[in-house]
Amino acid sequence: MSVRSVVIHGHFYQPPREDPWLNEVAAEPSAAPFHDWNQRIEQECYRAVVAARLYAPDGRIAQIVNTLASISFNFGPTLLEWLERQALSTYAAVLEADRLSRERHGGHGNAIAILPLSSRRDKVTEVRWGIADFRRRFGRDPEGMWLPETAVDPETLDVLAAEGIRFTILAPHQVEHAPPAGLPGCYRTPGGRSMALCVYDGPISHDVAFGPLLKDAAAWVERLLAPAKGKSAPRLVAVATDGETYGHHHRFGEVALAWLLQDLERRSGVQVENFAAFLARHTPRHEVKLVAPTSWSCAHGVERWRADCGCRMAPERPTQQRWRAPLREALDWLAGELHACFEREGGELFRDAWAARDAYGAVVGSDEATIARFVAEQMRRPHDAARGVRARELLDLERNALRMFTSCGWFFDDIAGLESVQILRYAARAIELAGTDAPRLEAGVLDRLARAESNEPGAGTGRDVYLSRVKRRVPVDASRSDWDTAGPGGDAARELLGAVMLLEHDHSSRAIAVVTELADRVQRDGSPVPFDAQTAFYRIRAASPPDWAAQLAPVAWRLGFADGDGVEKGEGGDH
Ligand SMILES: [Zn+2]
DSSP, X not given: OOOEEEEEEEEEOOOOOBOTTTOOBOOOGGGTTSSSHHHHHIIIIIHHHTTEEEEOTTSSEEEXXXXXXXXEEEEOHHHHHHHHHHOHHHHXXXXXXXXXXXXXOOOEEEOOBOGXXXXXXXXXXXXXXXXXXXXXHHSSOOSEEEOGGGOBOHHHHHHHHHTTOOEEEEOGGGEESOOGGGOOEEEEOTTSOEEEEEEOOHHHHHHHHTSHHHHOHHHHHHHHHOOOSSSOOOSEEEEEEEGGGBTTTBTTHHHHHHHHHHHHHTSTTEEEOOHHHHHHHSOOOSBOEEOOSBOSSOTTSSGGGTSOOSOOSOTTSOOOOTTXXXXXXXXXXXXXXXXXXXXXHHHHHBSSHHHHHHHHTTTTTSOHHHHHHHHHHHBSSTTOHHHHHHHHHHHHHHHHHHHTTBTHHHHSSOTTSHHHHHHHHHHHHHHHHTGGGHHHHHHHHHHHXXXXXXXXXXXXXXXXHIIIIIIXXXXXXXXXXXXXXXXXXXXXXXXXXXXXXXXXXXXXHHHHHHHHHHHHHHHHTTOOOOHHHHHHHHHHHXXXXXXXXXXXXXXXXXXXXXXXXXXXXXXXXXX
């Protein structure tokens, strides 16, 4: 029997939400009871996929698994930046998943803009920044790159290949004559380079994303292993969806995923792996042509990011997206002016201004000292402090000029929405950094935005949105929500988490007694045992010496774990 490979890809992404001046996320009332959407989705999805529960027949927890260690995944760089600051243990679990699956050489860098709509120079910078960000976090080079909305054209693939990227993931409609058996295709770029194109299975991915298969993991297994009808049997079945499918869009989706992975890993004739591992064994030979420009979320190519093509989030509502064209026009015009400013001033300060921009991706977001050192290295006269300040500003001007093309600015239904306001904030920040030119640039942007009409009653045009929601800044309340500090169940729940954490180093009967007492108190209050306390306990117990693990057995029961040897050594991915 030939082995069938299964690759499940999760694309984890959140639109950037932080204030470009303060680097903090403002409160978003629509995400209540959480402070903002990042925090809410972190609880529902990210925290859940790295600690997915497998249940025993009696409903108690049998195992907790980091599903990311077994699947293929990418996280948008702005999301990783947020996780690193606000949800450190989840962030650590993402890095750990990559470490566990490292022998499979997965890993994807990221760009942020719809690259077919960017100039070649901006494409190169986006790709270099994506690679640098990945390298800094994961400590190795990415083999693949996730393109925002899988938007692709020949030049984008040429740039990826030139930067050492070996593959990307596309939807079925983006290639002509896909190879048989689900195999990746080989694409020759205009520059004569080659790039592997991994095409996911459309119908199965659709049924995962929209739910039916997450409600019935056995049916999901069946679909992945189904014999082909009238074509060659698949050697590779790939599923690609938004990562937020698991736990956020579909509650307990991560439990179905964990169950599926365990079921598949126990079968012979099936290999759960990632694209890079598969490609290492099967060099793509079947040449494919690109349908370009295309993306996975617009049936009209990449019109969704510049026209009223009809694609939107809520088709049942009678809204127009004619604002997309003037918004794109305004920012294209602004980018041209900003780049001219950068070239003019930067040409005098840097040894090579554009090379400095490309290299900035390696340190962007780092501490002050690192950035100061970087700027000095790039300058013609490294010891001129005043000019150093301006050089740094110019690099940030370019950073914001790139960030204002973040794909979600056009993706949603209205220019007054959070995501479009966010990219206009980047534009405003970039304008501010342009110095004496700023008033002229702002006037030019406002003129163009005046043609972009909002659907929101009273919001006016893009010009009004800019003046009322972008320029006049809302004070940021960066404090964490009450829910987050206390958690459900309040003080006892928080104390329980603290007491569980102590079990890692305090191997005394007193430490056990404290946890037992607190667990009883939480239950008396009628609250569930906190998710994080269970996860922490599971990890500590799995890493404990056998005698201490044995002493923890009664505590495990109290915290909701199944009886017996439910806690397996070496959870996730190393088998
Ligand atoms: Zn469209």
